[in-house]
Each structure stands twice: as C-alpha cells, then as structure tokens.
Amino acid sequence: MDIFIIGDIHGCFYTFKKLLNKLDKDNEILVQVGDLIDRGKNTPQTVHLARNLKQKHPNNVIFLKGNHEFEFIQHIEKAPNLHWVNHCGEETLYQYKLNNRNIKNDMDWFKEMPLFWENSDLFISHAGIAKEAANPFEESSNLSVIWNRNQLKNLNKLQIIGHTPCKEPMYDEVSNSWNIDTGAAYQGYGYLTGVKVKSNGTIIEFLKEKTDVKDII
Template structure:
C-alpha cells in the first residue's frame, strides 16, 4: 500500500475533514504525525474523529504522538509541572471539551498508546524529526522527536516531519537530510497538507487544503495569531 501522511492539524476539524476526503483506505496507509490538538477551535472533534477512524481501520491507520498530545497527557494524568499545557492551547481545548459535552479522559488511554514514530524500510515519520542530539525518544529531550527544531540528520531513509510551520504554503523538501516538512501552519490560517508517497518513499503528490475559517476564527476578535492565555495576557501563537 502507498502512504498518505497528514501534517499538524491543531484542532482544525473542518479542514481536516476536507483533507481526509483525499484518503483512499483500500490502497493507502494513513499516518498523522502528531499535534491533532490545541490552537484551532475544534480539538475535541478532531480527537474523536481520529479515535473512531483508528477503531475502524486499525492496522492501516497510525496516529503519532506530537508534543501537544504529550503535554495534554501529562496534564490529564496530573503529573508535576504540567500546567504549562494550559498556556499552550490547553485551556481553550478543555473549554471546547465542555462545549461539546465530551470527556477528555475517555481518550486518555488511547492517547497514551500513540507511538513516537512510524517507519518501513524506506520512510521514517515522526513529529519533529531526528537531530542527532541526545536520545531521540526521550520525551524531555528538547532535540528529540517531539520537540526538535534543529536541522535534521540524514537517517538513511526519507524522513517526513511537521512541528515547525513553514513560512510558505507548500511542503518543503530538504535534500541534505532527505526529509519533507509538511507543517504548513493550518492553525495560523494557512493550509493543512498531506503528502502521498509510494512505499519506497518516492513522491506521488502533495495536497494542500486552505484552512477553513471556522477552524481558526477568534470570537474575541484578537489579531490573527493571538490568543489570551490563562493569566489573561495576549500572547502570540507558537507551535
């Protein structure tokens, strides 16, 4: 089967639905590389859809853990020093769960099962990619596959990552590291991108869906890219 890999959704549910229309379940393995939640207006619906898709398609669908799922899990489990999630989209996400009458704890077990990577012989998918600094799978390592923003190293296979939004509207290929960054800033009102690959890593096509305004419009009329944090301060959004 070929691969359909989706970038950072960040609660942009309506945009996510439009991109999912391009998935061919009979011929494509679906991989989403993390950060389903926070920033956009519909994190609970995004999680619910992913959960249901995984239930139905099981082994042909893979949802990876991003740094925002990691922060959410730690907060819901009551781990020490986990309140910073609230200032990174978590406060709004919890309010959305209340609005939609959904229980975030219902999904906690599933969120905990999310792997950090998906790979075959030719393709390696993770949220933030491999920097070569420290243990890549240490969730506290700022240069690990959940948090890295440094240049990627060549891993001997094609890497596909997100995490760091691209300034333009198209996914970017980096020859030195043999990698694609497909985070095109959906929550910033730009695009949500999916990339289709043959199982050997050769490109079939990239698909970019403009962000549906419903997913990012601010009811408080803040400028684009701004939110109010839990302390009542205006802050810029960062991924």
C-alpha cells in the same frame, strides 16, 4: 501500499474531513504526524474523528504522538501544566467542557500513540531524528522526535515530519527530509498539507487543503 501522510491538524476538524476525502482507504496507509489537538476551534471533534478512523481501520491508520498530545497528558496526569494551559490548553479544556467529551479517555488514547512509523525507505515522526540526539525517543528531551527543532540526521531514508510551521512544505537536502506542517490553525496563511508517498519513499503528490473558517478561533 502507498502512504498518505497528513501534517499537524491542530483541531481543524472541518479541514481534516475535507482532506480525508482524498484518502484511498483500500490502497493507502494513513499516517498523521501528531498534534491533532490545540490552537484550532474543534479539538474534541477532531479527536473523535481520528479515533473512529483508527477503530474502523486499525492496521491502516496511524496517529503519531506530537508535543501537544504530550503536554495534554502532562496536564491531566500532573496538573497544572501551565506552559500548555497558557499557550493553548485553556481553550482546549473549554472545548472539552462545551462538548461534554471524556478528557481522561482521550488522554489514555494519546498515551498509546506511537512515536514514529517506518519502513526500509521512509521514517515518519512529529519532529524528526535530531543529528545530535543521544536518545531521540525520550519524550521529555528537547531533542526527541516530538520536540526537536535542530538539524535532522540523514537516516539514508526519507524523513517526513511536522512540528515547525512553515508557509509551504520544505525539503532539506542534507537530511533528506520534508517538513509538512503548514500552520493549519493560523488565520490568514495556514492550510493543511497531505503528501502521498510510495512505499519506497518516492513522492507521488502534495495535497493542499485551505483551512475552513469554521476551524479558526
């Protein structure tokens, strides 16, 4: 099956729904690179949609953990996480209260999220395998696959990541990697990116969904 990879969504529910219309559920695996939450106007709705998709298609839908899910977990389990609250968490908590959604239940789902998805030709994670990372799967490390912003390691397969916003998908030849975080929640220039890839790592096409105004705070 081909793989349909979606970048950082950040609470952009309506934009996410539009991009999902381009998913071929019978012939594609959906992998989302993490950071479903925060920054946008509709985090609880976005999580609800994601969880329903996962429930209906458990083997063909994968939502990876990003640093925002990690920070959310830290706040609910070991409150307060002031770094998260002060940057975007206060708004997310308000949205959960407004929507009367069970925040603990969603936290438990975030904890179950895998850190990566891979096959023999493709590796997908939130922030990528850093060149110098001793343990890229230690979630609290700033070189982990949910936090890294340093040069990526060449894995002899294609890496696809998000995490660091850019104005268009960016390819790094040295590491053979694409960054597809195009700042969906940022007013003025952001949009949500999807990329369809064959199982052997060959890019089929990039898809661009301009952020719906209903998702912008």
